[in-house]
Amino acid sequence: MGFKSKRLTVLMVLFFIPLLVESCKRHTNLSGVNPTSTDLDADGIPDAWESSGFEIQFPDGSKEMLTSSPKHKDIYVFVAWMQDSTHTHRPDPDAINTVINSFADSPVADLDGTTGIRLHVILAHQPVPEQSVLGSFDDPDTYNWSQFDAIKASVFPHLTRTDGPQLAQIMHFCLFAHNYSPDESSGLTKSIPGRDFIVSLGGFTNQVGTPAMQAGTFMHELGHALGLRHGGYDDYNYKPNYLSIMNYFFQMGGVQMGGNAFYSYSSFRLDADERALQDSPALTSDSSFAGYGTNFYCPITRAIGTILSITSSTDWTCDGVIKNNISADINNDGEIIALPGRNDWSTLQLALGGSSTGGVQPTVKVKRQIELTPATANGIKLFPVGGVSAKRNDGEVVIAWHPKPLGQVLSYIVSRKAVGDSQTTVIGRTGKPLFVDTKPAAGGASYLVSAVYAPYSYQNQTMLIVKPSSEVGFQHLDMITHKAELSRIQKSSPEVFSKFRAMGLTNEGTPQVLRPLPTVLLQTDPSQPVIVK
Numbered sequence: 001m002g003f004k005s006k007r008l009t010v011l012m013v014l015f016f017i018p019l020l021v022e023s024c025k026r027h028t029n030l031s032g033v034n035p036t037s038t039d040l041d042a043d044g045i046p047d048a049w050e051s052s053g054f055e056i057q058f059p060d061g062s063k064e065m066l067t068s069s070p071k072h073k074d075i076y077v078f079v080a081w082m083q084d085s086t087h088t089h090r091p092d093p094d095a096i097n098t099v100i101n102s103f104a105d106s107p108v109a110d111l112d113g114t115t116g117i118r119l120h121v122i123l124a125h126q127p128v129p130e131q132s133v134l135g136s137f138d139d140p141d142t143y144n145w146s147q148f149d150a151i152k153a154s155v156f157p158h159l160t161r162t163d164g165p166q167l168a169q170i171m172h173f174c175l176f177a178h179n180y181s182p183d184e185s186s187g188l189t190k191s192i193p194g195r196d197f198i199v200s201l202g203g204f205t206n207q208v209g210t211p212a213m214q215a216g217t218f219m220h221e222l223g224h225a226l227g228l229r230h231g232g233y234d235d236y237n238y239k240p241n242y243l244s245i246m247n248y249f250f251q252m253g254g255v256q257m258g259g260n261a262f263y264s265y266s267s268f269r270l271d272a273d274e275r276a277l278q279d280s281p282a283l284t285s286d287s288s289f290a291g292y293g294t295n296f297y298c299p300i301t302r303a304i305g306t307i308l309s310i311t312s313s314t315d316w317t318c319d320g321v322i323k324n325n326i327s328a329d330i331n332n333d334g335e336i337i338a339l340p341g342r343n344d345w346s347t348l349q350l351a352l353g354g355s356s357t358g359g360v361q362p363t364v365k366v367k368r369q370i371e372l373t374p375a376t377a378n379g380i381k382l383f384p385v386g387g388v389s390a391k392r393n394d395g396e397v398v399i400a401w402h403p404k405p406l407g408q409v410l411s412y413i414v415s416r417k418a419v420g421d422s423q424t425t426v427i428g429r430t431g432k433p434l435f436v437d438t439k440p441a442a443g444g445a446s447y448l449v450s451a452v453y454a455p456y457s458y459q460n461q462t463m464l465i466v467k468p469s470s471e472v473g474f475q476h477l478d479m480i481t482h483k484a485e486l487s488r489i490q491k492s493s494p495e496v497f498s499k500f501r502a503m504g505l506t507n508e509g510t511p512q513v514l515r516p517l518p519t520v521l522l523q524t525d526p527s528q529p530v531i532v533k
Contacts, residue, residue, distance in 0.1 A: 104116045184373055274337055316328050
């Protein structure tokens with residue numbers, strides 16, 4: 001072999017070695033739980049298990065076969081819940097299905113040519129006994145997980161096969177508990193990323209939370225387990241540019257897009273800088289983002305402002321003047337800094353090197369995370385109703401809008417401001433996203449829709465911020481006398497009354513009310529007015 005041939009051979013070897021190494025990386029288990037097995041889709045589950053299925057056995061001896069695909073990302077979450085004679089923390093099926101559908105609709109690319117992540121939620125067969133407060137804090141910042149771990153050890157299933165990792169290394173464990181902290185925080189995740197987390201809505205509506213609260217909190221805490229933080233990569237919360245269920249602005253009410261609310265992580269990265277804000281456009285001039293809305297904190301009043309479209313103009317300083325080159329603390333953290341965003345879906349950490357703490361250990365301690373409390377949630381107003389339309393039809397005006405999902409709203413209030421009138425008048429209440437004005441104003445009018453909802457908690461209602469808005473008859477977090485509004489809704493929207501009863505907002509049909517009924521209901525800001533001539 002000549003010199004040139006030898007040189008060519010050496011160059012070819014040097015070229016192909018990195019490709020071979022990379023190929024080996026792609027075809028070995030990226031989770032670190034079993035180096036001898038492959039994990040093509042990098043979801044932490046060995047391909048051999050996904051191809052043939054793997055069986056789990058429950059503590060009662062029953063078994064279940066779990067199936068997935070080595071070319072499509074899968075996540076498994078085992079859910080246990082507390083229960084007593086007065087209420088159950090078993091998650092609402094609509095809440096769980098909402099999160100499952102969100103993962104399925106995600107833009108995450110798969111090796112089978114499709115997109116999405118299959119989220120498998122397996123429920124325990126029996127509840128665990130209710131505890132008013134689960135566990136304790138060794139100090140103000142350190143939660144002791146020993147009681148949680150003991151419950152996990154008693155209910156968590158195990159694998160019937162022995163080749164490979166333990167089930168706790170590939171399956172998350174979630175406990176829907178009552179409370180774990182005196183401040184009635186909505187949840188806690190053992191580590192970020194990790195495997196174990198708590199959903200605790202005992203201090204929220206009817207002690208278990210509405211389906212909306214359950215869906216948002218479950219997905220929020222699971223997001224922590226998948227490596228997400230309140231600010232994306234960091235813990236700077238309330239970023240107007242971080243449109244994710246991880247942001248407290250959206251945990252309970254969902255991310256706002258196209259007039260609808262979605263329980264989802266962020267699918268794009270959008271950065272902002274509090275040192276150089278522009279009133280116009282609010283966050284971006286890219287028209288593809290026009291449907292997204294967000295919230296922010298007014299730097300002087302600390303009230304929450306609403307931005308119906310992040311491509312429109314806004315007033316960051318809430319002084320009524322549109323300007324540029326603004327410096328303002330719009331996420332209310334006491335600092336004026338850059339606010340980086342994050343594309344959550346493309347950066348989820350599905351595969352770990354084991355369970356969040358190396359298995360069930362009775363004395364595991366981690367630094368406490370500050371999570372959403374009822375008192376804090378009550379200060380975050382529900383986003384205005386979106387997608388409002390109005391048109392004349394045979395002498396009437398038909399008004400329609402996008403409904404709020406998952407039982408968030410108890411009723412809708414439709415208002416009208418006729419041409420020449422100085423005030424807005426309520427013309428009806430309904431539980432459906434449709435209303436017909438049978439006696440419209442002859443000269444035309446503008447129509448607005450607001451939503452009535454209950455406080456996230458029945459406590460600390462005196463802490464609600466009341467701030468008059470520019471619309472006559474409406475207020476920021478407008479408080480409505482519960483008894484009067486209940487009577488009006490019962491007469492005008494009888495189909496909604498059962499929703500009140502189910503949420504524990506009336507004394508009827510409630511076997512035992514352990515918390516006081518709310519003395520007020522809340523009303524969102526009005527929608528954008530729709531003009532009918």
